[in-house]
Amino acid sequence: MYLHLVIIATILVNCGVQVAHTFPVRDNSTTTATILLFEDINFRGIQVSYELGQSCVNIQGRANDRTSSVDTKGDCFLLYEHTNCRGRFHRANQTIDDLSSVNFNDSVSSLRRCSENDTQNRI
Numbered sequence: 001m002y003l004h005l006v007i008i009a010t011i012l013v014n015c016g017v018q019v020a021h022t023f024p025v026r027d028n029s030t031t032t033a034t035i036l037l038f039e040d041i042n043f044r045g046i047q048v049s050y051e052l053g054q055s056c057v058n059i060q061g062r063a064n065d066r067t068s069s070v071d072t073k074g075d076c077f078l079l080y081e082h083t084n085c086r087g088r089f090h091r092a093n094q095t096i097d098d099l100s101s102v103n104f105n106d107s108v109s110s111l112r113r114c115s116e117n118d119t120q121n122r123i
């Protein structure tokens with residue numbers, strides 16, 4: 001019975017995270033958090049899933065500079081305008097249905113999880 005529950009839970013997680021057109025990125029940290037990036041506002045268009053530990057991750061391929069909405073799944077992330085977590089950033093601690101509302105539409109090039117030292121919304 002327990003095994004069945006684990007299998008069902010695994011299937012549910014996989015359904016939620018790994019949909020078509022995703023490019024899952026993982027690192028070796030034990031604690032990870034998932035963020036979903038969407039090409040269009042209101043969580044539409046091509047969806048990309050990133051599972052992040054503590055490292056900065058660059059947005060690969062056609063998803064770069066195309067994100068218009070994000071689902072943070074209850075976690076906190078820093079969205080950066082340049083690769084390697086450089087340049088202007090926005091601290092997203094909740095889901096954002098239209099990144100133009102925080103002047104970040106089609107601008108995200110890298111991201112990382114928030115750390116305890118992140119206190120400002122942007123530089």
Ligand SMILES: [Ca+2]
Nearest residue numbers: 039066067068
């Ligand atoms: Ca877009």
